[in-house]
Amino acid sequence: MxxxxxxxxxxxxxxxxxxxxxxxxxxxxxxxxxxxxxxxxxxxxxxxxxxxxxxxxxxxxxxxxxxxxxxxxxxxxxxHIHDLKPLSAAERRAILSFLEDGVDLEDVLRRSVTLLAQLTRQAAVIQLPNLKVARVKHIEVVALGPTRLLLVLITDTGRVDQRNVELDELLDAEGVLLLRDLLNGALVDKTLAEGSTTLAQLVQNPPPQIRHALTRAATRLVETLVDQPTDRLILAGTSNLTRAAGLPGVIEALEEQVTVLKLLANVPDLGNVSVLIGEENEDEDLRDASVVATAYGSDGHALGGLGVVGPTFMDYPGTIQKVSAVARYVSRVLAGE
CATH class of the missing domain: 1.10.10.10 (Winged helix-like DNA-binding domain superfamily/Winged helix DNA-binding domain)
Known part of the structure; x- marks a missing residue:
């Protein structure tokens, strides 16, 4: 004691x-x-x-x-920070209403990182969802003509992919519904990697009346599931760092996406915040800075990291609290709450 x-x-x-x-x-x-x-x-x-x-x-x-x-x-x-002053009701309402006005996932994330940079007066960064943990929410099958289908794949991270499928055989309305039900049964709540496996199993024993359509649709979907874009970052507020003395290499380091992706790959679980100070940062260019980072996600799954980079003399209690709050509200918006 x-x-x-x-x-x-x-x-x-x-x-x-x-x-x-x-x-x-x-x-x-x-x-x-x-x-x-x-x-x-x-x-x-x-x-x-x-x-x-x-x-x-x-x-x-x-x-x-x-x-x-x-x-x-x-x-x-x-x-030894034990008590973080909560955001005021007005601040909470402003954050939520600003994020809820986002038109899609990327817009919500762009708004969140802009907001975080404004709230903390530091540089803020957010990682677009890690698609390895994305799960399929729904598959819609739309008949564009007797031999043409539109497949719409929606994930729980808000990603929407559309693919056209050309058929060599006619497919009636009943066949379209059966195809949709089978695809949803095979894919819903599966990760993209799991979905590729279940689709491969599905085409091994298809109903005869939709064998051709199912094979074509499954092949097209596997291409979509496997074709995962590389992780991307959205950055805001780097101009805030130009006013902070002693951070010459930090802006360049932030613009090197690999550096920051490595940083955000090690964020803690949902609800926890990590703070790296100066020399604790692995990257040499960030050793004059401090990094406050956390994860955002939905249904208990972390989808990506977000954080703030600033001088070592940053307002730690305020920054930790704001990073945590914005991550929490992004997670709520993604979950549709």
Whole structure:
């Protein structure tokens, strides 16, 4: 159990980090006493600051200046964030109504990343859904003519694919309905990889009256399921980083999609937020920055990652809370709530 001295030093560190985030100016013992009710003497504060400095949590850049937090100090601060101030009812309504106006999945994600950049005044990034976890929601079969079909495949990530199928034999209305029922039976709630397997099994023993149509439709659908586009990112707010000192390589790193995809591939489960500070980032160009990231999804499945990249002196409590809130609302919109 921490001693009262340890707890007080934790309070002093928290106050230094909070003041430095707010001002980006070195923090002295006098200003700490003026701004925070620490209930101790200035000599005690100075002693606490000397101990925190010797332990590597803060550093004095110049002999006459106050202290600034180190990456170790930020990590200690982040690890001891217990209470996040909730968004106001007005903020929650604004986020939800803005996202609900999206016309399709990509529009919702574009809106969410724009919103996150505005809310945090950092660079924000979101990954389009990982199609490996996408599941088929419905297949619609539409007769465009006696020997021509339109297949519409809809996934739970909002992806919609349309494919035309040309037949060498006539297919009546009853055959179209039977084909639709068989395809839905084989594909609904399956991942795209599972769907390819069940379609292959389906064509091995088809009803004679629709054998030709089923074989053609299944072949076309397998091409669609296997033809998965590569992961893509949507980026917003990179101009926010140009105002932050010491981040020359970060914008270039963000524009290198591979770097960020690698970063978002390791986001935590739904509902959890990860914070990487400075040197904790694997990519060299992100080692002057901090990254706050989480996952969004539906039905308990993570579909992709979203996050914020900014300077190490970012407002961690506010950023964690906003990243978490936007991910939660994106998930709600995707789930149709």
């Amino acid at each position: 921490a001693s009262s001295t340890d707890r007080r030093r934790q309070e002093v560190l928290r106050a230094i980090v909070a003041d430095y985030i707010a001002s980006q100016e070195p923090v002295g013992s006098k200003s700490l006493l003026e701004r925070h009710q620490l209930q101790v003497s200035s000599a005690t504060i100075r002693n606490d600051m000397a101990v925190l400095e010797s332990e590597g949590y803060i550093v004095q850049q110049h002999a006459s200046s106050g202290r600034i937090p180190t990456e170790k100090g930020y990590r200690q601060f982040v690890d």
